[in-house]
Amino acid sequence: MKEACGVFGVYAPGKRVANLTFDGLFALQHRGQESAGMAVSDGDTVTVVKDMGLVATVFDERTLSGLQGHLAIGHTRYSTHGSSDWAGAQPVYRPVGRAGFALGHNGNLTNTRALAEKVGMLPGSIATDSDVVAELLAQSFPESEDLSTALQLVLPILEGAFSLVLMSSERLFGVRDPYGFRPLCLGRLGPADAPEGWVLASETPALSVIGATFVREIAPGELVVIDADGPTSLEVPWLREVTPRLCIFEFAYIARPDSRLYGREVHETRCRMGALLAEQAPAEADMVMGVPESGVPAAEGFARASGIPYGQGLVKNRYIGRSFIAPGQQERADAVRRKLNPLTDAIAGKRLVVVDDSIVRGTTQRSVIRMLREAGAAEVHLRISSPPWRWPCFYGIDTPSYEELLATDHTVEEMAEILGADSLAYISIENLKEAIGADGGFCDACFTGDYPTPVALAARAPVSLGRTEPVAARVHQAALPGV
Ligand code: SF4
Structure with missing residues (x-):
């Protein structure tokens, strides 16, 4: 993104x-x-x-x-x-x-x-x-x-x-x-x-x-x-x-954690997103970890609310530029490998809750889960601190087309399988707003399709919109797809 x-x-x-x-x-x-x-x-x-x-x-x-x-x-x-x-x-x-x-x-x-x-x-x-x-x-x-x-x-x-x-x-x-x-x-x-x-x-x-x-x-x-x-x-x-209608995704991902928006410090709102996610979609696990960097505050909040210890499971290479051009799926997966590396001793044998801020194409989460399993993780439960991203943004965030947005055509269960997670759950839009706790209005069009202004939408609307899918789904992991 x-x-x-x-x-x-x-x-x-x-x-x-x-x-x-x-x-x-x-x-x-x-x-x-x-x-x-x-x-x-x-x-x-x-x-x-x-x-x-x-x-x-x-x-x-x-x-x-x-x-x-x-x-x-x-x-x-x-x-x-x-x-x-x-x-x-x-x-x-x-x-x-x-x-x-x-x-x-x-x-x-x-x-x-x-x-x-x-x-x-x-x-x-x-x-x-x-x-x-x-x-x-x-x-x-x-x-x-x-x-x-x-x-x-x-x-x-x-x-x-x-x-x-x-x-x-x-x-x-x-x-x-x-x-x-x-x-x-x-x-x-x-x-x-x-x-x-x-x-x-x-x-x-x-x-x-x-x-x-x-x-x-x-x-x-x-x-x-x-x-x-x-x-x-x-x-x-x-x-x-x-x-x-302030962009709600500023809170979940874009803004710096030390920024204040609508009078709220972004870091604290991200911690609350994690805490509400823990209540909404609990998991039995030995350790909670975040995907660096914007997944980390929500992971801390999840750990605090669930009582599961927080730990660092991935190290991010600080010297890697975010502007790395990765046009294809394989290049994007390679880019994740260059950016993140697992802490094997912290992970091996553990049931992990892994918290990230969003899923767009799913490349990062798939690579991360594969990495964690190779490092010996016993289970990986993925928790996302924003709702499923199903609609493109027309207001300044570069999102892929419908076809590339993983949540557009897949249920949460299907996504968990594709990503190789034992379970997957997203925060609900209501809990996201509650975590932010501000009175001002929000744009949440990429999660709801409710665009505040007329936009030139592609003819094909997300198919999964018609589904009232559960926000959480458990998938029994027999084998890691694609490994
Ligand atoms: S659609 Fe709205 S909420 Fe989503 S990224 Fe764009 S401005 Fe933000």
């Missing part, structure tokens, strides 16, 4: 902000590892540096020292829409207005084609949906006096998911779509009574790493402008009022 993108912005008069932006992007590296970039302004000139690769590959001391200015935005990218090449790297820059503007986007638009036609972009000339937004904004000049009026004109016609950071040469802007699919938060540099600057970031850890204090989440549908007077919210004439 590829994650979303990470966006960051900072306005701090009198400070050089390129290094702060580097640190902020570094904290958001988990959201995208294909390319990284930043735009910096000294009040007159906007300079953009971006390239393919990790943040620390794209920027070094020499690059950063050439980026002068007190205003910046930054971006880390995964290509969920558009090509994975330099043309798709962000920030996107357009030389209009006084010195141009730059834009960084997290999320996916669902009406890109219609918007591209509106601005006369030919299909081959569009690198990303963010390009189309930049073009819409650019074409609204000179009728728009500045970027804020351009945004007020353009934002209402965008559909889908967008958390944006933008900058002119003088001001910083943050926007969340009315559903608030992707997170965006506001932070402050310096004390509350004498602020030294303001920060926008996809996730709260990007604030704390640069010494900024969390102020609040940017509200769904909010356009905030930051300049010497501090942050100001501007009215956007949205075409319709909607209920916020």
